[in-house]
Amino acid sequence: MAISSEINHSLESRVDYRLVDKLVLNTLKPPTVNWYILFVVILACLAVGVSCWTYQILNGIGSSGKSNPVNWGVYITTFVFWVGIAHSGTLISAVLYLFRAKFRMPIYRIAEAMTVFAVITAGLFPIIHLGRPWTFYWLLPYPNQMQLWPNFRSPLLWDVFAVSTYLTISSVFFFVGLLPDIATARDKAETKFRKFLYSVASLGWRGDAERWKHYTSAYLLFAAFATPLVVSVHSVVSWDFAVSVIPGWHATIFPPYFVAGAIFSGVAMVLTLLIPLRKAYNLEPLIRAEHFDAMSKLIIVTSCIVGYAYITEFYVAWWSNNKFERFQFYFRPTGELAVNFWIMFVCNVVFPQFLWIKRLRTHIPFLFILSIIINIGMWFERYNIILQSLYRDYIPSSWGHYNFSWVELGILLGSFGWFGMWMLLFIKFFPSVAITEIKEILPPPVRDPKNLKH
Amino acid sequence: MPGSRIALRSFDNRLVIGTFTYLDDFLKAIDMVKERGLDYKVYTPCPIPEVEKTSANFWSKVRIFTFTGATLGLISGFALAILTSLDWPLRTSAKEIVSIPGFVVVGYELTILLGGLFTLFGLFCLTCIPALMSPLGYKPEFSADKFGLVFKCTDEEARFFIEELRKCHADEVEVRDHF
Numbered sequence: 001m002a003i004s005s006e007i008n009h010s011l012e013s014r015v016d017y018r019l020v021d022k023l024v025l026n027t028l029k030p031p032t033v034n035w036y037i038l039f040v041v042i043l044a045c046l047a048v049g050v051s052c053w054t055y056q057i058l059n060g061i062g063s064s065g066k067s068n069p070v071n072w073g074v075y076i077t078t079f080v081f082w083v084g085i086a087h088s089g090t091l092i093s094a095v096l097y098l099f100r101a102k103f104r105m106p107i108y109r110i111a112e113a114m115t116v117f118a119v120i121t122a123g124l125f126p127i128i129h130l131g132r133p134w135t136f137y138w139l140l141p142y143p144n145q146m147q148l149w150p151n152f153r154s155p156l157l158w159d160v161f162a163v164s165t166y167l168t169i170s171s172v173f174f175f176v177g178l179l180p181d182i183a184t185a186r187d188k189a190e191t192k193f194r195k196f197l198y199s200v201a202s203l204g205w206r207g208d209a210e211r212w213k214h215y216t217s218a219y220l221l222f223a224a225f226a227t228p229l230v231v232s233v234h235s236v237v238s239w240d241f242a243v244s245v246i247p248g249w250h251a252t253i254f255p256p257y258f259v260a261g262a263i264f265s266g267v268a269m270v271l272t273l274l275i276p277l278r279k280a281y282n283l284e285p286l287i288r289a290e291h292f293d294a295m296s297k298l299i300i301v302t303s304c305i306v307g308y309a310y311i312t313e314f315y316v317a318w319w320s321n322n323k324f325e326r327f328q329f330y331f332r333p334t335g336e337l338a339v340n341f342w343i344m345f346v347c348n349v350v351f352p353q354f355l356w357i358k359r360l361r362t363h364i365p366f367l368f369i370l371s372i373i374i375n376i377g378m379w380f381e382r383y384n385i386i387l388q389s390l391y392r393d394y395i396p397s398s399w400g401h402y403n404f405s406w407v408e409l410g411i412l413l414g415s416f417g418w419f420g421m422w423m424l425l426f427i428k429f430f431p432s433v434a435i436t437e438i439k440e441i442l443p444p445p446v447r448d449p450k451n452l453k454h
Numbered sequence: 455m456p457g458s459r460i461a462l463r464s465f466d467n468r469l470v471i472g473t474f475t476y477l478d479d480f481l482k483a484i485d486m487v488k489e490r491g492l493d494y495k496v497y498t499p500c501p502i503p504e505v506e507k508t509s510a511n512f513w514s515k516v517r518i519f520t521f522t523g524a525t526l527g528l529i530s531g532f533a534l535a536i537l538t539s540l541d542w543p544l545r546t547s548a549k550e551i552v553s554i555p556g557f558v559v560v561g562y563e564l565t566i567l568l569g570g571l572f573t574l575f576g577l578f579c580l581t582c583i584p585a586l587m588s589p590l591g592y593k594p595e596f597s598a599d600k601f602g603l604v605f606k607c608t609d610e611e612a613r614f615f616i617e618e619l620r621k622c623h624a625d626e627v628e629v630r631d632h633f
Contacts, residue, residue, distance in 0.1 A: 017499055017599035141538060149538035153549055153556040161563040169570045176574065179583075180500070180597070187594030203578075204585030206592050209510040211581045212501040217514035218577040225570045228562075236559060439500040444477040445599075447623065451478035452504060 015285055017439050024181075024433045025188055027281045031428055034280070042420040049414010052407045053128060061131040063407045070390040070402035075129040078412055080382040081265070082122035082419070083163065083237055084258070085375075087230060088266020089115025090170060093177070094226035097219075102441050103294040106286045109181075109434045110277060111270045112174045117422040118269075119167040121415050126159070128411060155239040162236035166229050173222045179205045180215070181431040197429070207436075231255075234262045241385065247328040248389035251316065257309035264302035264348070265378035267295055271371035273423065275364055277432060286433055289362040296361035299374070303352035306381075310345065324394055332388050340384045347377020468612040469632040471591045472603040472624040477504065480601040483622040484508050487605055487615075494605035495589070497596035505601075516576040523572020524565050531564030532557055590632065600625070606632060 031039075056063045066073050089111040096104040127136045139160045141150050150157050183205040186198035205211070235255035242254035271292075278287045317329035332341045351373050360366050392399050426432065446452060474480040480496075481504055487494050488508070496509045535557035543551045578584070591604035603624075607615060612629045619627045 021598050141534060147542065149542045151544070151546060152535040152539060152560055153546060153553050158556075158559040158563075161560055165563040165567040168567055172570055172574050176577065184499075184597045187597045203583040204588070205581075205583060206585070206589055207497055207499065207501075207597060208589075209496045209498065209505050212498065213506060213510040213512065214514045214516050214577060214580045216501050218516045218573050221517060221520045221573050222570060225566050225573070229566060232562065436500045444502055444504075445475055446478045447476040448478060451482070 015438070015442060016445065017442065019285065020435055020438050020442070021184060021188065023281075023283055023286055024431050024435050024438075025185060027277075027283075027427060027432055028185060028194070028429065032280075035424065035428065039421070039424050042417050042424060045413050045417030046421055047414075047417070048410045049412075049417055052410030052414065056128075056407050056411075057133065063405060065403050065405040065408055067400065067402070069393065069398055069400045070387065072129075072386050072390060073402055074383070074404045074408035074412055075125050077379065077382045077386050078415055079122050079125035079129070080237055080258075080386075081379045082118045082125070082415065083234060084262035084265045084378060084382075085269045086115045086118035086122065086166070086170070086266065087234055087259070087262035088264075088270060089113075089118070090166075090173075090226050090230045091263050091266065092270065093173065094223040095230055097223045098227060101294075103291050105437045105441055106283075106288075106433055107270060107274060107291055107295070108437070109177065110273055110432050111266075112170070112177065113423065113426050113432065114266070114269060114273060115170045116167070116174050117419050117426070119163065119170060120422065121419045123163060123167065124415070124418070155236065155243045158236045159240060162233045166233045169222070169226055169229060173226050176215075176219060176222060177434065177437075178430060179203065180207055180436040181434060183207070184435050185431060201430075230263075231259055234258045241389075246389045246393055247322075247324040248313075248332070248385065251313065253309055253312055253316070257306070257313075260302050260305035260309065261348075261378060261381060264299065264306055265375055267298050267302065268371040268374035268378070271295060271367050272375065275368045275371075277427065283433060286438065292364070292367060293358075293361045296355045296367065299352050299370075300355045303348060303355075303374075307349035310349065328389060328392060331392050332384065335388070335392070337384070337388055337391060340380050340387065344377050344380040344384050347373050348381060351377075467632055468609055469591050469604065469606055469630040470612055470615050470619070471593065471626075471628040471630070472619040472622075473593065473595065473626040473628075474601040474603070474623070475599070475625055476623065477502065477601065479623040480603065481505070481508065483603050483619055483624065486618055486622065487603065490611075492605050492607060494603060495591070497592065497602035497604070499597055499599060499601075514580070516573060516580055519576025519579070520569050520573045523575075524569030526572070527564040527566070527568030528561050530568070531561035534564070535560045591630070 064073065064075070066075075089108075092104050092111040093108040093115070096108070127133045130136060139150060139157065150160075179202060182198050182202040186195060186202050189195040189198055235258065238254035238258035241249040242251055244250060274287060278284060314329050317325040320326075332338070333345075351370060354360050354366075354370070387402060390400075391402065472483055474483065484494070484496060484505070485508070494509075496505055498505055536552050539551050539553075539557075545551060549556070591602070593600070593602060596602040603619075605615075616627050616629065
């Protein structure tokens with residue numbers, strides 16, 4: 001159903017403090033049967049993933065489809081996919097906070113939760129990818145009896161620093177944003193368990209003027225720190241490829257191309273999460289047509305940047321007159337893996353163009369389907385980049401093949417189960433829409449506006 | 455931070471709690487209490503610029519923590535990369551042992567990491583959280599949709615303030631014993 005007619009109603013005109021509390025705290029009520037069914041399905045996906053990883057550990061990394069020369073496959077694709085998903089959460093919460101974009105208020109909490117849980121999910125994949133995952137801590141710089149230190153010139157080590165910093169700062173930002181809302185939930189908790197849970201989690205927060213002053217200063221600083229991370233993390237991830245000399249990877253366009261792609265896929269994932277949440281908990285008065293309209297515009301912009309990057313890659317390959325680059329970009333849309341390229345191109349560049357139609361920008365079922373299409377397309381983008389370049393590098397004698405195994409697919413499915421489990425638990429136990437920040441943009445209740453001479 | 459902390463006058467034995475629905479009434483009440491030189495605490499459901507101007511008009515020191523953390527992070531990031539490379543001088547791809555461009559990433563990430571963690575620590579220190587006890591006079595509705603004004607005074611003053619707060623359209627004025 002199109003709800004574009006709602007666009008003219010601003011958030012401020014229909015909602016007051018009391019309604020915000022009521023709507024948001026309603027999401028914390030005991031789970032429904034549907035929630036339990038979804039949770040069981042998600043746990044089943046997770047169980048499949050855990051079983052497959054266990055199988056891989058017991059039988060060796062050969063049980064995945066990796067081989068020479070294609071030794072980065074579904075795992076690294078999925079790692080980049082989840083890091084990308086994480087990105088737009090920080091964009092919505094931090095960057096749009098600095099720009100004072102009001103449309104972020106009702107959506108940023110779910111986007112932040114998505115960020116934290118997506119980074120937790122992404123962080124598993126480099127470990128799963130290792131032949132001996134129990135040695136993952138060798139990546140960390142710690143004093144050891146072998147007197148060895150990691151190579152700080154390696155982009156893989158930059159990844160360790162970038163992703164762990166991103167996880168830490170995103171989690172802190174997320175937690176600090178939650179504090180006053182948990183305090184509100186504490187003050188309205190109806191059961192002893194919830195009261196205890198929220199009392200502990202809110203750290204005894206009470207919103208007096210002095211605390212708010214420190215809080216808003218700190219929040220601004222967190223946003224200022226998180227903002228460069230939006231750009232840096234996926235840039236660093238892109239350097240995993242760009243710093244190498246493999247045709248199709250060694251390109252200076254990679255950092256902006258990856259960052260735009262990450263925002264693109266992340267905003268799509270926010271829509272995938274937000275639409276069912278809004279429906280299930282009757283959050284329509286808070287998450288409204290104008291918010292979907294704004295996110296749709298963000299999708300169009302980033303889709304165009306991503307499309308431009310795809311075309312630029314072809315142009316640069318032709319212009320460089322490098323035969324290996326030229327071959328690579330001839331191979332991608334026409335070779336034996338061309339289907340990956342075309343899925344990527346159609347899902348990421350063609351379908352989002354429908355959002356130029358104003359009516360579709362607020363058509364909820366269309367947006368939901370489009371968001372899933374975009375995420376499929378973005379997974380294939382990373383699969384396309386990783387696979388095609390490793391398939392066909394310089395010497396034909398070193399060319400190879402890659403067939404993903406059921407183990408990899410099982411772990412990919414498990415990653416959705418892992419992510420979904422955290423999201424569902426979060427939605428049930430903590431406010432998934434920011435109470436305090438929505439109140440901040442509402443006009444405070446006044447008896448006579450003329451009295452506000454301060 | 456004058457005007458923001460409840461005074462510890464030894465003869466104050468009453469705690470007055472005013473609850474307000476409307477911001478303009480609330481601001482009037484704050485002015486009235488300020489004029490009489492009493493220290494007070496105000497609770498609001500969210501940060502409100504008008505209340506901040508009257509009751510928390512100071513410069514938050516949290517940024518000192520941030521600056522300290524970020525500086526420490528920058529120094530320690532470069533120090534970690536440089537000193538460990540010198541400790542284990544393994545040349546790769548004909549690059550310098552101390553490759554500053556590559557180490558910028560480590561320095562940059564640790565700047566943000568320690569800057570963020572120190573900001574969190576600063577926030578905890580300055581707002582005194584985790585707090586085990588609820589502050590005197592706090593009511594659950596102050597986090598929902600009401601504004602709260604809390605101050606200490608003498609028995610005699612309390613009678614006067616009850617009247618004054620009612621004149622300011624307080625929804626409820628409560629006086630508690632405080633020894």
